[in-house]
Amino acid sequence: xxxxxxxxxxxxxxxxxxxxxxxxxxxxxxxxxxxxxxxxxxxxxxxxxxxxxxxxxxxxxxxxxxxxxxxxxxxxxxxxxxxxxxxxxxxxxxxxxxxxxxxxxxxxxxxxxxxxxxxxxxxxxxxxxxxxxxxxxxxxxxxxxxxxxxxxxxxxxxxxxxxxxxxxxxxxxxxxxxxxxxxxxxxxxxxxxxxxxxxxxxxxxxxxxxxxxxxxxxxxxxxxxxxxxxxxxxxxxxxxxxxxxxxxxxxx
Amino acid sequence: xxxxxxxxxxxxxxxxxxxxxxxxxxxxxxxxxxxxxxxxxxxxxxxxxxxxxxxxxxxxxxxxxxxxxxxxxxxxxxxxxxxxxxxxxxxxxxxxxxxxxxxxxxxxxxxxxxxxxxxxxxxxxxxxxxxxxxxxxxxxxxxxxxxxxxxxxxxxxxxxxxxxxxxxxxxxxxxxxxxxxxxxxxxxxxxxxxxxxxxxxxxxxxxxxxxxxxxxxxxxxxxxxxxxxxxxxxxxxxxxxxxxxxxxxxxx
Numbered sequence: 001x002x003x004x005x006x007x008x009x010x011x012x013x014x015x016x017x018x019x020x021x022x023x024x025x026x027x028x029x030x031x032x033x034x035x036x037x038x039x040x041x042x043x044x045x046x047x048x049x050x051x052x053x054x055x056x057x058x059x060x061x062x063x064x065x066x067x068x069x070x071x072x073x074x075x076x077x078x079x080x081x082x083x084x085x086x087x088x089x090x091x092x093x094x095x096x097x098x099x100x101x102x103x104x105x106x107x108x109x110x111x112x113x114x115x116x117x118x119x120x121x122x123x124x125x126x127x128x129x130x131x132x133x134x135x136x137x138x139x140x141x142x143x144x145x146x147x148x149x150x151x152x153x154x155x156x157x158x159x160x161x162x163x164x165x166x167x168x169x170x171x172x173x174x175x176x177x178x179x180x181x182x183x184x185x186x187x188x189x190x191x192x193x194x195x196x197x198x199x200x201x202x203x204x205x206x207x208x209x210x211x212x213x214x215x216x217x218x219x220x221x222x223x224x225x226x227x228x229x230x231x232x233x234x235x236x237x238x239x240x241x242x243x244x245x246x247x248x249x250x251x252x
Numbered sequence: 253x254x255x256x257x258x259x260x261x262x263x264x265x266x267x268x269x270x271x272x273x274x275x276x277x278x279x280x281x282x283x284x285x286x287x288x289x290x291x292x293x294x295x296x297x298x299x300x301x302x303x304x305x306x307x308x309x310x311x312x313x314x315x316x317x318x319x320x321x322x323x324x325x326x327x328x329x330x331x332x333x334x335x336x337x338x339x340x341x342x343x344x345x346x347x348x349x350x351x352x353x354x355x356x357x358x359x360x361x362x363x364x365x366x367x368x369x370x371x372x373x374x375x376x377x378x379x380x381x382x383x384x385x386x387x388x389x390x391x392x393x394x395x396x397x398x399x400x401x402x403x404x405x406x407x408x409x410x411x412x413x414x415x416x417x418x419x420x421x422x423x424x425x426x427x428x429x430x431x432x433x434x435x436x437x438x439x440x441x442x443x444x445x446x447x448x449x450x451x452x453x454x455x456x457x458x459x460x461x462x463x464x465x466x467x468x469x470x471x472x473x474x475x476x477x478x479x480x481x482x483x484x485x486x487x488x489x490x491x492x493x494x495x496x497x498x499x500x501x502x503x504x
């Protein structure tokens with residue numbers, strides 16, 4: 001069982017970061033098509049589905065399908081020595097050790113036993129009525145503005161507008177985007193869901209790099225946020241559970 | 253069951269007093285006992301206070317004050333960090349306060365208890381902290397895999413000589429695990445606190461593990477944890493307020 005690949009450092013960093021926003025360890029599936037992983041944060045509130053096709057690599061070779069376990073923090077420590085333009089060479093024989101050559105350094109890291117990592121979560125099959133496509137940067141701006149005011153925000157649509165609002169004890173902020181400010185919007189009904197900024201803040205750091213982000217939204221349903229990385233060769237999908245408004249907010 | 257802000261019993265029965273004191277200590281309340289008692293102190297010196305009416309104040313941080321009718325200063329006291337106990341001996345209520353370095357012991361033997369009050373003193377800032385840590389506990393009871401795969405919770409608020417441990421559980425190899433929950437970044441004193449609990453129990457359980465759970469840990473605290481063979485698990489208190497997770501959206 002062996003795996004060998006060469007990839008641009010910037011591409012690999014972007015890929016790893018998009019996942020490490022939510023989790024510290026992953027099971028990475030490697031096959032003839034490329035690499036992929038599905039993981040959920042420990043509280044099962046958010047999920048990240050990641051795929052990078054072999055075309056996203058300079059060189060890619062795997063002899064049989066394999067799964068390896070990564071400690072993402074360790075991987076990021078190693079990648080931090082690389083500059084965007086550097087090339088990374090990775091190689092693993094049996095799947096318990098990975099050798100990484102980057103920026104003149106030769107690393108050998110122990111991989112995690114995949115059976116010790118959280119089971120890959122079941123991905124909910126959701127048919128969400130609203131589809132909004134916009135620049136990733138706009139999401140990041142909305143999240144940052146909302147953070148100053150509250151710990152959650154509301155994504156909603158009204159007719160053909162996408163609205164992001166956040167309300168704190170004293171202040172509130174609202175961003176209304178109509179068709180001219182969006183790449184596309186398609187809704188069969190007005191929708192509204194509330195999300196914790198804690199997760200969105202982390203996710204938006206990866207989302208902001210995408211020129212196009214697709215959001216699928218419902219009412220009191222999880223939100224799906226899709227975008228490409230490594231040109232069109234990589235795909236990231238975030239899924240985030242909503243917060244449900246309850247009638248009483250304080251405990252007795 | 254939540255206790256009232258003021259619980260007061262006049263001329264209580266010994267069993268009631270004993271029960272109220274123990275419950276109040278568990279719930280971080282302030283206890284006030286008005287009774288006729290004899291006090292023995294052993295420590296750097298020793299002293300004996302004969303039978304008389306005294307007002308005793310017990311605080312959750314370990315402070316104990318004994319006041320008589322006159323004078324500003326308490327006639328006996330113990331500083332924060334001391335440990336309170338109570339028991340019934342020869343049908344009399346006995347309250348004991350102990351401390352190490354220096355070793356000191358205060359024994360208050362009540363011949364009559366005229367009134368006992370259990371008071372809930374609340375500091376807004378403290379409330380937020382306590383409630384948050386309680387919510388973290390709630391979340392971990394509901395989703396113990398957040399700690400690690402195969403972890404199970406045995407008990408919350410496990411009583412020990414030193415105080416109450418937030419969570420007591422078992423890993424998938426049968427090793428017992430003690431867990432402290434912190435709402436804020438793990439400090440050196442939080443690590444020391446865990447170490448004290450760990451030391452007091454490590455002889456009782458083979459391969460005992462000690463774990464601290466919080467949103468983040470400083471480099472120094474992480475090093476201290478490693479030095480002591482203790483562990484850190486990241487959990488943001490915000491994760492606990494969410495109410496829904498993605499597993500609720502899976503059709504089975």
